[in-house]
Amino acid sequence: MQVTITVNGVEQTRDIEPRMLLVHFIRDELQMRGTHWGCDTSNCGACTLWIDDEPVKSCTQLAVMADGKSITTVEALAKGGELDPIQKGFMECHGLQCGYCTPGMMMVGRALLDENPHPTEAEIREGISGNICRCTGYKNIVASIQWAADNPATTDAEVTA
């Protein structure tokens, strides 16, 4: 069946099987590889993206459920050459190691800050509790999101690559 989904501001129309998972639509149909897959059961959050600005685990959504909706993925976080504060925060605070959970973590973290610009540590921990990281022990992820909360302006690009 045909679906039309706006992904990162670009309207995408595809003829797909009704059973296709949203994560496969993004990764295989659109060839956007930043959204990862980790568990099939909504437990790990590696596949987190936004549907209409709400974080959603795309491994347990059918692509057809997003028909007519607007999706945002990790690829849209950076504006031009400029990293989003959440991305800078993860670099500044060493919030990533293998990088596999990172897109999902950042999408959850960004959504949290959009709703609550000054979260407490406990609120951040609860906010990311649906996402699993096997490398970092979470401390630096919490710090990364805190850094982004403390540095919302994008003018200061003191991030070295």
Place this chain on the structure above:
Amino acid sequence: MTALEDAPVPLSAAGNPIGFGRMHRKEDVRFLRGEGNYVDDVQLPGMLYGAILRSPYAHAKINGIDTSAAEALPGVKAVITGAVLETLGLAWMPTLSYDTQAVLATDKVRFQGQEVAFVVAESKYIARDALELIDVDYEPLPAVADAKKALDADAPIIRDDKEGKTNNHIYDWEAGNKDETEAAFANAEVVVTEDILYPRVHPAPMETCGSVAHMDPTTGKLKLWTTTQAPHAHRTVYALVAGLPEHNIQVISPDIGGGFGNKVPIYPGYVCSIVGSIVTGKPVKWMEDRSENLMSTGFARDYHMKVSIASTREGKIQAVKVDVLADHGAFNGVAQPTKYPAGFFHIFTGSYDYPAAYCNVTAVYTNKAPGGVAYACSFRITEAVYAIERIVDCLAAELKMDSAELRLKNLLRPEQFPYTTPTGWEYDSGDYEKTMRVAMDMAGYDELRKEQAEKRARGEYMGIGISFFTEGVGAGPRKHMDILGLGMADGCDLRVHPTGKAQVRLSVQSQGQGHETTFAQIVAHELGIPPEDIEVIHGDTDNTPFGLGTYGSRSTPVSGAAASLVARKVRDKARLIAAAALECAPDDLEWELGRWYVKGDPERGRTIQEIAMDAHGPLELPEGVEGHLDAQVVYNPPNLTYPYGCYICVVDVDPGTGQVKVRRFIAVDDCGPRINPMIVEGQVHGGLADGIGMALMELIAFDDDGNNLGGSFMDYLLPTAMECPDWELGETVTPSPHHPIGAKGVGESATVGSPAAIVNAVIDAISPFGVRHADMPLTPANVWRAIQGNPVRTDMAVE
């Protein structure tokens, strides 16, 4: 330490340390932008997709497989069974422990989730559809899920494929001095014995295992993108199994989404993707799903340990012995140095000074997935540390002595190093008491004990647990250590280009450890080239030197040493070239970071960048000096390195529910000098979270029929940010005397050291209920049962 190493590290124009220190990771930007390149991101023209049919039974005879309906499904390109593989001589493959493992089952299945057939199709959905159409005629057999029943006379024989095999025994192995140990126990004033289980857990990296195989029909060259921590070792094994020449196999390990030992073995799926590509002439991608990962790939632990400790009444330890029943699953697929079938378990004597120790390990087959050495276990030092640190706490309880005091009374002293343990290890360096005191100060140990006493008086159950661990990493000296006959030495190539930028090629492979940054910093430290000017190349067998890969925390101790030495070799060559350019003798030159200069005339000198251009330019070079500025080394470590640390955990336990809250966790690690402290701390944080998982949550249990009860993330519980406290880290620095930069490695320290601290804290909390031990994972139910005086085996389904 030289004066140079004491000096502050200069910063590059980009603000990075030219040497050791905190710097942002070079690899981060691609990950942050969603532009990492994991195996599942590899996309080739005409690529097909593979899927594996797996056994629903733990033990069953296969009477026949009908693939006709699957083959008839539109879009299916091939259905491969064990019978097909048999015609190619590939139905069985060697494991890393000189056993064999079925690639696709032919005679019978031996664990639930075992590989039975492989479908290649135009899409992953069609491949999965086809699995449903394969009809396997299984004849279920009685299963052995309980290791303790594996050697019973009436136990079904699992490995009847092995000629003459009449039981499920794999090996007996021992270490230490049995007679001396028994004599010490016979004369001991106090003996404490405990049955301690380290249950089966799984590394469960976020990225599962998979591969993309492309056998080019024209060139005959196989390119394999695969989730491997050891690309070169894998290439050699494929060469040996398939009879392909190594130069016709290119193993590429791109970005890897976590490994933790899960990606050391070769799995049947990798082989199937290769065969699928050979059969179809197209590239074939196979990625397992989460259940496949948890149910079929390398698990960890499954050690049933009977641990005994002998001591004086004053708490001076005299001997320790351990009997182990090791459950290796249906195939002996453990990955460790050949001469050590139980890995490095015999380091169980730990961090203490006593003369007698002995262990005996009996390994058995069961109808469970193969594995055993994985999950940052440091070749079973995890089990060893857990055994000694748990039994020391049991002894403290018996002696009614503070567990910190008991440890301090027995820790090895600095003047005893290098120290040869009763089981034959030579610890390189250490100042254990200092590290323990730092941890106790950070924790406020005495205050915690006071708080605990006050809380107990009002019926609140707080616990304080300590673990002091000694790791042994950097395997290893090739004389003693090999895997499948491949010595555990690692190569490193360094090339400095004409303008002074460099590329360093490694045999080890990052799965998130930050090698692209750390190894650039090592070369920067030795040559003075800014780290941003040094590219680290790894994970591609066609473009890197041979070596055994990244596991057992071996990257820094082995390849880090290789990187350091190859840079020194370049520095030595640069000296000869600088002398020619400056028209002086090499002996007249002195090194400062990034520059050779004339002794007594520091203005006259050549920077490493100028020397690099000289090396490629018209400068007349001295006799015997080749042009260009490059070098290669192979590093054969003279010994392991022995990082260590002291961890202190504080928990609160609700006796009504058994719920454990980890309130604080203090981790003081001594891994020698830290190349990038930010990365080291990150490694420790991750390992501590592993400890929370293993101690409190994670478990792969089975029922009597061999059904896997931990086969998804709904059942296999991993810690989230909610279960992990705000880690408190400290450090001491005791360099390794035999490593070029003194670094000891740290990748597994926290996973090895932390579970015992957490369990010790929980048991300490509930000790007023008369509990001396309970097995992991200490879930609320298991803690509650222990409080009721009714602890259960955690590894088997509770009736």
